[in-house]
Amino acid sequence: MGEKVRVGLIYGGRSGEHEVSLQTALAVMKAFNYDKYVIKPFYITKSGEWRAGGFLAAPPQELQELHLADEAALQGTDAILPLFSGLANQQKAVDLVFPLLHGTFGEDGTIQGMLEMADIPYVGAGVLASAVGMDKVLMKKVFAHEGLPQCLYRYFNRLQWEKDPAFFIMEIEIALGYPCFIKPANLGSSVGISKARDREELIAAINYALRFDRKVIVEEFIDAREIEVSVLGNDEPQASVPGEISPSNDFYDYKAKYIDGKSQLHIPASLPEGTAEEIRELAVRAFQAIDGSGLSRVDFFLHKTDGRIYINEVNTMPGFTPISMYPLMWKESGVSYAELLDTLIELAIARYEDKQRLDYCGDNA
Structure with missing residues (x-):
């Protein structure tokens, strides 16, 4: 077997979704094939301090292990420098980065911009798509320009x-x-x-x-069913089967998503074939509208009375927790968790290689 791919996982972060990110990181670390990959963890505390651990030969079993509080972990500036080492000596500390950060400073284009400056391939949406996908107002303006139905x-x-x-x-x-x-x-x-x-x-x-x-x-307010679709790809994205959320609370809030575990997930959603196909097509259009890449989850409202479809939002870094819709919908579509991770890494490398064709300095003008 060839040399293992060195993957840097960045998680935690300065956002209200810090704990969600830890849950995602633990699930992803457990799912990686350690015969193919070696994982280098980068943990960002709630206060913004970076900590970097050594390469993992096996997945951690508990959330506490993700905090990298031991004395051997690199901290502060020493922790972040390995991501930029390739700029100085042409040998990167990792082959690519999988940012598992949700919300502010992770899903909004900021970490993506840092990785662009470090010249490192990374999984997921680029700077622009991340920023637009994070800002619900700008997202809705883009959707309106594309003629996508909204509330x-x-x-x-x-x-x-x-x-x-x-x-x-x-x-x-x-x-x-x-x-x-x-x-x-x-x-x-x-x-x-x-x-x-x-x-x-x-x-x-x-x-x-x-x-x-x-x-x-x-x-x-729309009296509607909540339908979601997973999208995977770069310039030719594919959509999964739709899934449906039946929230345990009045609406699908933080508690219903991550804490009580009582919300019901229906995958695939019980929909007429034509409706399901229309939602899948709209999901791809929304993904392309923000210039998405890698992955996104697209959320919809389906009016209970007249059956009208409304796009709610695009999430450019959806959760990978055990009860998260994104991997579950792909599983129902025939793509396993491990295969999904492999594909996301391949897409990240393909996008990076495609960008290497660009002449940033204008030397050939």
Whole structure:
């Protein structure tokens, strides 16, 4: 067998989804084929400190092992330098990076930009797609330009809200009505999301969302089924069978996703063949609209009464926890967890090699 591929896993991070990232990292580490890969862990604490461990010959068994608190772990600047070593001596510490960071500073294009500067292949969306996929307002504007069906929404930033809250309350009540959903524009895993049934709850929900981001989006309520599709690929992406979420709570919030384990997942979703195919096609269109690559999970609403389809959002770094929809939908589509990891690494290398064809300096102009 040839030389093993050295994969750097970056996880943790300075976001409200830190714990989700740890769950994802543990699941991914356990799933890797250690006959083909060696894993170098890079853990980012909640305060932003980097820690790097040595190459793993076997997967960790407990979350505590992911914190790399032992004295042998590199910390601070020493931990991050191995990612940039190739710039100095032409020998990279890892062959590619799998960023398993959710939310701020990980899913928003920031870590992707750092890896671009370090000239390292990495799994998942690039800088632009990550940034657009993270910002729900910009995402919806891109979707509107592409003619993708969406629910009604309004948005504003902290300064606008503080200057004239009465205007935005009136606009929301007239345009969207109650109930409605209030979300931080830049966050995932349903962190900071609330459902408001009246004006008092609306004001409280907006102030709560502003704890997590300077920009808030408010969406109309749709009595709908929640349908999701996994997308895999670069320039020729493929869509999995659709799955459906039956939330254990009033909506699919953080607790329903990661804590109580009571939400029901239906894979494949019980849908007419034509509806399922339309949703899969819309998922690919949404992925291409943001210039996605590698992987994404695309979420939809399917109106319970008239059957209309609304795209909700694209998640460019979906969870890989044992109860996460992304790998489960691919499993039902005939792609195992191990095969999925292999494909994502192949896609990352293919995208990197394709970018090497570009003339960044204009020397051949």
